[in-house]
Amino acid sequence: MTDSILELYVNDGLSDEEIDQQRATYGPLTGDVRELIQLALQTRVDADDVARAREHLAAAREILERDREDGPYGTRFNDSGRFRNWGNAAIGLRNAIAPIGGIHEDDDGRVWTDIHLGPVYEGPAGHVHGGVSALLLDQILGDAARISGYPGMTGTLAIRYRKRTPLGALRVEAKLDRVEGRKAFVVGHIADSEGICVEAEGIFIAPVWMVQQRDSFAEIPRPE
Numbered sequence: 228m229t230d231s232i233l234e235l236y237v238n239d240g241l242s243d244e245e246i247d248q249q250r251a252t253y254g255p256l257t258g259d260v261r262e263l264i265q266l267a268l269q270t271r272v273d274a275d276d277v278a279r280a281r282e283h284l285a286a287a288r289e290i291l292e293r294d295r296e297d298g299p300y301g302t303r304f305n306d307s308g309r310f311r312n313w314g315n316a317a318i319g320l321r322n323a324i325a326p327i328g329g330i331h332e333d334d335d336g337r338v339w340t341d342i343h344l345g346p347v348y349e350g351p352a353g354h355v356h357g358g359v360s361a362l363l364l365d366q367i368l369g370d371a372a373r374i375s376g377y378p379g380m381t382g383t384l385a386i387r388y389r390k391r392t393p394l395g396a397l398r399v400e401a402k403l404d405r406v407e408g409r410k411a412f413v414v415g416h417i418a419d420s421e422g423i424c425v426e427a428e429g430i431f432i433a434p435v436w437m438v439q440q441r442d443s444f445a446e447i448p449r450p451e
């Protein structure tokens with residue numbers, strides 16, 4: 228059985244050097260756009276300056292549109308097994324709204340990231356939007372399942388918001404709890420400097436297409 232999602236898993240044949248070049252070219256562009264998103268929220272310059280800035284942005288858009296792709300980025304890989312999901316909404320290198328810069332793992336399977344959420348992730352005044360917390364937890368819990376050897380799609384994500392989550396420095400972490408058949412149960416949380424703000428339990432299920440494809444790769448893909 229095949230699944231249409233596999234059409235977006237593409238070996239694009241790039242060499243490692245070409246991937247590194249793309250990383251060096253497009254990563255900083257994403258960083259610039261991320262700063263612009265925050266500036267659009269925070270700038271206090273007057274209407275004339277906004278109009279001037281928009282002219283520059285229109286010029287930049289005109290350059291970038293000269294050669295572009297349509298549709299989602301998908302997941303791309305090369306012959307040496309480097310996977311890129313650079314469009315991912317939580318962690319994609321080329322996605323300026325993705326809040327996570329990178330993840331770490333410990334020998335005991337704990338996966339974590341330290342992030343700084345700025346004002347564009349606001350929900351309640353001065354605090355993180357609950358949907359953004361869910362985004363972070365979905366990603367890090369899913370990564371914990373994958374890194375532990377059980378990649379899967381999110382079947383269920385149960386979230387308990389224990390106290391308000393302030394904007395600013397946060398740690399998100401997760402760990403595999405147990406596995407039952409195709410289901411990996413993962414627990415995790417988001418904490419600020421004073422303790423846990425949000426707790427989650429996720430059930431990540433390896434769909435049939437994923438189980439079938441897993442054997443085509445020497446090891447479980449580790450997207451970069």
Ligand SMILES: CCCCCCCCCCCCCCCC(=O)SCCNC(=O)CCNC(=O)[C@H](O)C(C)(C)COP(=O)(O)OP(=O)(O)OC[C@H]1O[C@@H](n2cnc3c(N)ncnc32)[C@H](O)[C@@H]1OP(=O)(O)O
Pocket residue numbers: 236365366369373378379380381382383408409410430432433434435437440441448
């Ligand atoms: C080239 C390839 C490389 C491969 C390596 C890929 C690398 C790594 C990719 C990672 C990807 C990351 C993704 C990020 C996290 C998202 O953002 S994922 C996006 C959000 N999630 C979705 O869109 C999932 C949509 N749902 C589905 O696709 C399907 O419903 C599911 C979840 C895969 C389950 O479908 P299914 O396999 O047909 O499930 P089914 O056979 O009915 O049931 C199997 C078992 O799961 C239970 N179950 C079914 N649904 C649920 C549910 N929603 N909740 C709890 N339990 C459930 C059943 O009761 C059953 O339990 P048992 O009877 O075995 O005890």
